[in-house]
Structures are given as structure tokens and as C-alpha cells.
Amino acid sequence: MTTKEMKVIVIGGGTAGTVAALTLTGMRRNFNVTLISLEKYPEYSRCSLPYIISGKIKNYRDIIVYTEKFLEKVGINVLLEHEASKIDTREKKVEVLNRRSNEVEYLKYDALIICTGSSPIIPRGIKIEDGANVFTFSTLDDALNIKRRISKVDRSVIVGGGLIGLELAEALVELGVHVTIVERDWILCSLLDEDISSYVKGRILENCDHDSLKILEKCTVTEIGDGYVKLGNGETLESDLTVIATGVVPNVKLARRSGIEIGKSGAIKVNARLETNVKQIYAAGDCAESTFLGHPIRTALGSIAFRRGIIAAMNVSGENMCVKEPTLAMTSKIFNIEIAAAGLPSQTLSKMGISFLFSKAKVDDKPSYISERKPVLVKLFSTSQGRVIGCQLVGERAATMINEVSAVMYSALPVSELLHYESAYAPLLSDILSPIEKAARKLQIRLKRSIMKSSM
Known part of the structure; x- marks a missing residue:
């Protein structure tokens, strides 16, 4: 039948x-x-759109x-x-x-x-004049339209300092375009705390030529016209190509x-x-x-x-599958810097009324006697009861390490679990304690102090 x-x-x-x-x-x-x-296209990798612009991916198909x-x-x-x-x-x-x-x-x-x-979100407070070369950057057609114009672009303004804005900025800088990022808050503010963002900004600017990239934070755009962008502070920027990347x-x-x-x-x-x-x-x-x-x-x-x-x-189809809460794990590599995050930044947690504790550690990824060691910045979050609820990472192997934290978050495990898991060790590859474990040890101490204080 x-x-x-x-x-x-x-x-x-x-x-x-x-x-x-x-x-x-x-x-x-x-x-x-x-x-x-x-x-007009079937499914494509939206995360790869910046590489269409830079030419790292030759054929958009x-x-x-x-x-x-x-x-x-x-x-x-x-x-x-x-x-x-x-x-x-x-x-x-x-x-x-x-x-x-x-x-x-x-x-x-x-x-x-x-x-x-x-x-894409188009901020209501921005006046866009007729004839302005304004683009968004969320579809393959957006990427192809921008790419067709690149040969005529010397200066570009990107409105929004989120991940998409930064990845596009990197692609344009690689093509010799002078880029200014204008961000209302601080770069990557939907992913990172302000202190971690500030560290990322410093690292990015270190990796760029002085005149190739400017980042204007706590700054707004009021008007976009043909060849210019007006800022809330009265300054006017030249722009042959303006891209609005203020979220979705x-x-x-x-x-x-x-x-x-x-x-x-x-x-x-x-x-x-x-x-x-x-x-x-x-x-x-x-x-x-x-x-x-x-x-x-x-x-x-x-x-x-x-x-x-x-x-x-x-x-x-008739199954009864339920979703679990996401860990929101993400990662990227911008201007040769690995960043990764899981959970929500502290400013968002505070707005939600979620109480939390955190620890921050800047450590080397390899033992001190290895000359090729590189710094890793870690910020680890937990609830006041000790459940791991987030992490922000900048540095080598950030993408790999955030997956370790994501697994702990997915299972709703406490900080103590990060102290006991066994990780591989070889001096040329890693330290005997990972950056995550070092941050977890600091957070565990803060948790104990917090519990002792609340019981007094």
C-alpha cells in the first residue's frame, strides 16, 4: 500500500x-x-562574499x-x-x-x-541623496555589484564595524582602496566586550599601512551623497563607494x-x-x-x-526533535587575526538582567622558552552559580578553542569542567595548560570568592 x-x-x-x-x-x-x-542563485556561501571582492575566490560560481x-x-x-x-x-x-x-x-x-x-538594516537617521553610490553587502548580487565598481574606487566608507564590515574592509584594503570604518559604538560590539574590541582594533591597525585603514568609533553618519559621507560631528569624508553594513x-x-x-x-x-x-x-x-x-x-x-x-x-516528516539553546559560537580571521566568541557580550547580558562573572587572561599559546610563541587573549564568562555561558578569544587557534568552550556550554556544564579536561601538549604546538584552562582557573577563584562573600 x-x-x-x-x-x-x-x-x-x-x-x-x-x-x-x-x-x-x-x-x-x-x-x-x-x-x-x-x-536568482540557489544556495551559496554568504560567508565567502568578501573573498569574491578580494579575488581570493576567482569564480563566483x-x-x-x-x-x-x-x-x-x-x-x-x-x-x-x-x-x-x-x-x-x-x-x-x-x-x-x-x-x-x-x-x-x-x-x-x-x-x-x-x-x-x-x-540589511538601513539606519533611519541617515539621509541618502539621489545618485549616491551606496551598497549593502548581504547577497551575491551585492558582492558582484561592488566588484564591478572596484576599479573606479580610491576611497571607501563602510558604515558599521561588525564582522561583515571588517571582512569587507580587509578585502578592499587588499585591493589598494583606502577604507574608513564608521561605527556608532565600538567594532564588533554585538560579539565582543569593549575591552576585547579595543585590543582587536589595536592589532588590526598594527597590521595595516598607516593610511590604508581608519576606524572611527562612537561616531554616526548623517548623510550619504555622491562622493561624500557626512558625520554627526560635522566632518565630511570622501567616498567613491559607501557600504552600509549595520546588521540585519x-x-x-x-x-x-x-x-x-x-x-x-x-x-x-x-x-x-x-x-x-x-x-x-x-x-x-x-x-x-x-x-x-x-x-x-x-x-x-x-x-x-x-x-x-x-x-x-x-x-x-513526523519525528519529534527538539532544539537546544544555541551557544552562538562564531569565528573569523580578519587582517590576519583570529577572533572567536560564544555566548553574548557583557553589555547584552546586563541588558537582559543576567548576572555573571568573568575572568580575563592574556597568555602565550606556547611555553615561555619557545621563541615562536604568540599571545592569546581570553575572556571567559559564567553565571553566578558557575555555569559557563560565554567566551571571547583573540589569537592563534581561537577557532579551535572556542569549540571546546561551545561543547561545555552546550551541555550546560560548570567552569570546573574546563579545569579537568585533558588536552594534548607539545612545546612547539601548545603549552601544558591551554589558554582556556588558564582563564578557567582564574574564574574558578572568582567564583569561590563570590560564593564566600554571599554566604557571609
Whole structure:
């Protein structure tokens, strides 16, 4: 006896959506899967966009993860340059606009997965004049448009000192462009504490020619015009290319007007199974809300989108898989400096009302008698009860070490666990105690003092 065909529509062709569609077709069950994407390209590596600009990746097609031909071969009905403009949750159908032909069709579904991602934030306080060469930097088309203009660019202003802004700045500097980053707070403020950010800034400027990169912090932009950028302090900067990289906001308009609940964070509210308030409608990726220590948050990490795309698809298929809170582990290498972080920075924890303790250690990655040793800066966080809730790292092997902390966080383990795990040791590769363990020892002392003080 054959099972009834189940029609599943996935809205969004990014990481979460594509992985969800592939997971369903990979089950070899009777799924009819349609993947709707606004973009003209199937899923690609957004993290690789800066390397398209710099030329480290020669052919932009190399970052396309799955071709349209491959997706169709495995049984996915792929609709590129199509927009899901309306969801009728009663009739279980989606209104789809073909942006190539402007034709509208209606597709029925049994289950729906919303993976509409996020879009760049354009700050309201910035006046943008007609004719200004202003770009955002979140899609492959953005990268290709910027790359086409590079030959005419001598000076560039990047509005926003987050990870995307810094990675783009590095790519432009490598091409000989003079770059100024304008940041309202401090660079990487959504990832790092101000003291760690200041250290990163110093290291970046050490690695750059004096005139190739300027970083203006605690500074705002009021106007962008043809060839100039005006700052809040009255200064005017020359700019042949201005890029706004001030973060992203979840794409939830479709969900909101379809009666799907939006959470306190501004992303689509989901339960532990990633199901929305409407039965058989799920959400995953940047558009879906998550939590950290019970507090609603938004996320914009491909690693989270990938895993949650799988879980949403598994639950559509009848499984009962629940997500755990993410550790928010991330890493990058900018201007030859490794940075990594997990959890939230202290300014965000404080706004949430979460009490915490931390330790900071600047140590060498190898024994003192090894001349090739390099400094590593570590800031480790715990709750007042001792549970590890975050870490910020700058230096050699930061990407590897943050994964150690992430594993401890994922299992909700205490700081003491970082004191007892066994790590490999060889003088030319590492010290007998890792930088993480050294920071953990300092934090354990602070915890004991805090407990003693509170019991007095």
C-alpha cells in the first residue's frame, strides 16, 4: 500500500531552506517538495562574499553550494526568482509571484517551512541623496555589484564595524582602496566586550599601512551623497563607494500578515520543535526566534540555520526533535587575526538582567622558552552559580578553542569542567595548560570568592 503524497513548501532558498528541502527528499519517502527563493542563485556561501571582492575566490560560481540542476535531480521543485507573497493558512495554499514573468500561481501544501532569512538594516537617521553610490553587502548580487565598481574606487566608507564590515574592509584594503570604518559604538560590539574590541582594533591597525585603514568609533553618519559621507560631528569624508553594513533584521513581513506570531525579539516565534503558532507551519534560520538562557534572541549564523533546517524537516516528516539553546559560537580571521566568541557580550547580558562573572587572561599559546610563541587573549564568562555561558578569544587557534568552550556550554556544564579536561601538549604546538584552562582557573577563584562573600 502506497502512502499518500505529502506536499511540503519551503519558503527561502538560503542555508536553512535548502538543507530542509534536501533533508526531506533524502528520506526517500513520498514527499513533494517545492523550494521558493527570491534570488536568482540557489544556495551559496554568504560567508565567502568578501573573498569574491578580494579575488581570493576567482569564480563566483564556486561558492554556489548546490546547483539548480542538482536540486532538481534529487527531486526538489526549484522556483528561483519567485516570491511567496501570501500564505492562506486556512486553505493551506501559498500565493507565488514569478518575478520573471509577473505571473501569479497558487500552490497547495500539507506542511510549510518558512526560511525567509534576514535583510540589511538601513539606519533611519541617515539621509541618502539621489545618485549616491551606496551598497549593502548581504547577497551575491551585492558582492558582484561592488566588484564591478572596484576599479573606479580610491576611497571607501563602510558604515558599521561588525564582522561583515571588517571582512569587507580587509578585502578592499587588499585591493589598494583606502577604507574608513564608521561605527556608532565600538567594532564588533554585538560579539565582543569593549575591552576585547579595543585590543582587536589595536592589532588590526598594527597590521595595516598607516593610511590604508581608519576606524572611527562612537561616531554616526548623517548623510550619504555622491562622493561624500557626512558625520554627526560635522566632518565630511570622501567616498567613491559607501557600504552600509549595520546588521540585519529578520524577514517576517510574510509571516506577520499571514497571522503567524512574531516573538519579542522581532523574529518568528517557534516552540522547541520549531513549529509556529499555526499547526504544520515551521520556521528556521535567521527569521526564526531562538533563546539564550531563556531570553528570546535573534540569530544570524549559518551554523545555526543549517542544523535547524534539518530539525524542522525531520519534524515535518513526523519525528519529534527538539532544539537546544544555541551557544552562538562564531569565528573569523580578519587582517590576519583570529577572533572567536560564544555566548553574548557583557553589555547584552546586563541588558537582559543576567548576572555573571568573568575572568580575563592574556597568555602565550606556547611555553615561555619557545621563541615562536604568540599571545592569546581570553575572556571567559559564567553565571553566578558557575555555569559557563560565554567566551571571547583573540589569537592563534581561537577557532579551535572556542569549540571546546561551545561543547561545555552546550551541555550546560560548570567552569570546573574546563579545569579537568585533558588536552594534548607539545612545546612547539601548545603549552601544558591551554589558554582556556588558564582563564578557567582564574574564574574558578572568582567564583569561590563570590560564593564566600554571599554566604557571609
